[in-house]
Amino acid sequence: MSQQHTPRLILHFDVNKTIIISDEAAGKTMDDIINQIVMSSIWGYVSETNDSKDFVVLQWKLYSSAKALLENSSLEIPSGKKIINYYDYIEKVLYPYPEHDESVPLEERKRINGRIKEERTKMVKNFTRCKMADDFLDDIARLKKELIRKSSKQQGITLETAKASDYVNIVPAFFEVLLELFKRKRDFQLIIRTYGSLKDISSVIKEINTFCRGEHIDYPLSNEEREFFKNKQIDMDQDHAVGHIYRNDETTCHLIENSLEFKQEMLKFAPIDQMTFSEKEHVISGFENIYKNIIEVSKYGQTRLIRDFYYWWNVNNEKTSAGKIFLVDEKDTSCFQIFFDDNVASNSDFPIKGILDLRNPHSGKTLDQELYLHVHTVQAYAFDFITNRNYYIEKIDRAELLKKKMLNME
Numbered sequence: 001m002s003q004q005h006t007p008r009l010i011l012h013f014d015v016n017k018t019i020i021i022s023d024e025a026a027g028k029t030m031d032d033i034i035n036q037i038v039m040s041s042i043w044g045y046v047s048e049t050n051d052s053k054d055f056v057v058l059q060w061k062l063y064s065s066a067k068a069l070l071e072n073s074s075l076e077i078p079s080g081k082k083i084i085n086y087y088d089y090i091e092k093v094l095y096p097y098p099e100h101d102e103s104v105p106l107e108e109r110k111r112i113n114g115r116i117k118e119e120r121t122k123m124v125k126n127f128t129r130c131k132m133a134d135d136f137l138d139d140i141a142r143l144k145k146e147l148i149r150k151s152s153k154q155q156g157i158t159l160e161t162a163k164a165s166d167y168v169n170i171v172p173a174f175f176e177v178l179l180e181l182f183k184r185k186r187d188f189q190l191i192i193r194t195y196g197s198l199k200d201i202s203s204v205i206k207e208i209n210t211f212c213r214g215e216h217i218d219y220p221l222s223n224e225e226r227e228f229f230k231n232k233q234i235d236m237d238q239d240h241a242v243g244h245i246y247r248n249d250e251t252t253c254h255l256i257e258n259s260l261e262f263k264q265e266m267l268k269f270a271p272i273d274q275m276t277f278s279e280k281e282h283v284i285s286g287f288e289n290i291y292k293n294i295i296e297v298s299k300y301g302q303t304r305l306i307r308d309f310y311y312w313w314n315v316n317n318e319k320t321s322a323g324k325i326f327l328v329d330e331k332d333t334s335c336f337q338i339f340f341d342d343n344v345a346s347n348s349d350f351p352i353k354g355i356l357d358l359r360n361p362h363s364g365k366t367l368d369q370e371l372y373l374h375v376h377t378v379q380a381y382a383f384d385f386i387t388n389r390n391y392y393i394e395k396i397d398r399a400e401l402l403k404k405k406m407l408n409m410e
Contacts, residue, residue: 007336009181009188009396010298012326014355015196015204017342018380019174021147025197025310027121030167034143035127036087037382038062038136043069045081046093055089060135064381065345086132087124092349095119097317106269109315117314139383146386147171150218168218170207173385175219177392178211182228189298190232193324193339195310198260205305209233212303232303239282240297244307245325246272250316251364253325255290257282260307267311291327291361295335313355320354320369327361328376333407337376338399340392344379345369375402 016023021033028036041062047054058077063069066083077083084092095116104112127133128140144167145159152166181188192204207216212229214221221229235241243257248269258280265275277283284293297304308324316322326339343355351369356377358367369377378395385391 006186007334008298009186010191010294010335010337011188011396012191012193012337012339013174014324014339014341014343014380015192015194015200017382018340019170019192020200020204021168021171021382021386022200023196024200025195026117028124030147031144032121032124033382034140035133036124037143037386038133038139039087039090039124039127040085041383042086042132042136043083044086044089045078045083046089053093055086055093057086057132058083062136062139062383064379064384090120090123094123100317100319106315110311113314113317143383143386169203171385172218172389173391175211175216176389177396178229178232179219179225180390180393182225187301189301190303191294192234192303192305193308193341194305195308195313195324201260201305201307205234205236208303231301234303234305238302240293240304241302242305242307245309247309247312247322247325248272250321252286253290255284255293255306257284257293260305262307262309266309269312269315287325287327287359287361287364290325291329294327295332298335318353318355320351320357321366323355323357326356326358326377328358328367328372329361330367330372336400336403338378338396339376340378340380340395342380342382344377345373375399375406 013019016025017033017037021037022028022030023033041064042057043059043063043066044055044057047056058075059069059073063072066085069075069083097113097116101109128137133140141159144162147167148157148159148162149166149168150172152162157166178190190208192208194201194204210216211219211221212233214226214229240257242260243255244260244262246254246256246262246266248266248271254272256277259278263275272283272285284290313319313322313324324339324341326337328337339356341355345351345354354369356369358369358372358377359365360367373379374395376399378399388394
C-alpha cells in the first residue's frame, strides 16, 4: 500500500502500568506496581471449603492471560471452576465492590468503593511478604533490572547499587515505538489518556517534551529526528493540547479543553450546565462532537493529554459502559485509532467490566469489545513491554494487519 493511502495513526496511551510503572493517584510505587504485574500474571481458581475461599495456583509461572496459560500447558481445570488471576481474586473474592445499587447516592458509593480500594492496595504492597511470592522473586528482580536506565547501566549501575533516580519513569518501549514510526515516516498522533494524578501527568508531560527536544538522557536525537519531534511536544499553552473528560450520564460525555482540573461540582456529579467555565475552557458535549474534535486535531500531529473521569467508572463498579470513552468509526479508513491500556481485557468479567467504553460516535452505541480486541483496543501487558522494547510497534503491526483483514471481509 502506498504511503498516501496509509491511514493516519491515532495512538491513545494510558499512563499508569502502560507507559510508567507507578501510580501516584492510587498510592502505588514502582515496587508496588511490579508486585501487581506479577499478581495479575499468576493464574488459578477459587477453592471453597466451609467458610473459606482459597486461591489455588494452577502453574507456578507467569502468563499474560488465561488463554496464554491454556495454550502453553496441558492443565486440567476442575469441573465448574473459573480461571482467574491472583489480583482478580483479591478484587472479586476478598475485597469486591458491593452490588450496584441506584438507591445509594453517588457520593456514598464513591466513599465505600474508595475504602475497598485501600484494602486492595494494602494486599499489593504486602505481596512480597506472603509465601506465594517466594516462587516469583526472580521475576520481580528481572523486571526491576529491566527498568534501570540505559545511561545508568552504562555507568555500571546494577540492581544492587541502583537508586530511585537510576530507574526509568517512562518505559523504553514507549520511546522505541516513536522512533520506529519516525523511521517509517508514518503520520501519527499521540493522545495520552489517564485516570492518574496531576503529579503523574506533570512527570509524563515533562519527559515527553524532554525527549521531543532531543534532551532525554537515554535518547539523544539526530537533527532530523529533533525537527520531526518538536511538533510532538505537549504545549500546555496551545489550544487543544490538554483537556479532561466529565461524565455523569451513560448516554453522553463532555470534553473540557485547555484544563486538567475537575471542578468541585463534578465530584458531586452535578449537571454540566450548572457549572461556570473560563474563557479558555472549551466545552465539547456529545459523542459525535468529541469524535469530530479528536479527528480534526489529529491532522496537525500535536500530542494531546486527556484526563479521564475516574469517579464515574468507580461509582459504576468499573463497568465498561462507564469507563474511558473511546470513540471509533469502524468504517473510517482515513485514520486508524488504537488504545493501549493495561486494563483492556485483564478483568475476568471482560467485556462487561473493563476500563474502555468503546462506542460508535454517530449512534452512541457500544461496540463489540471482543470483536475489536487486538485491533482498536490493545492490552498493554507490563511484563512483556518491560522485557521487550519492540512490544508496542509489534502490537501496532498486528492491529493494522487484523484491521485490513476485517475491512477486506466486508
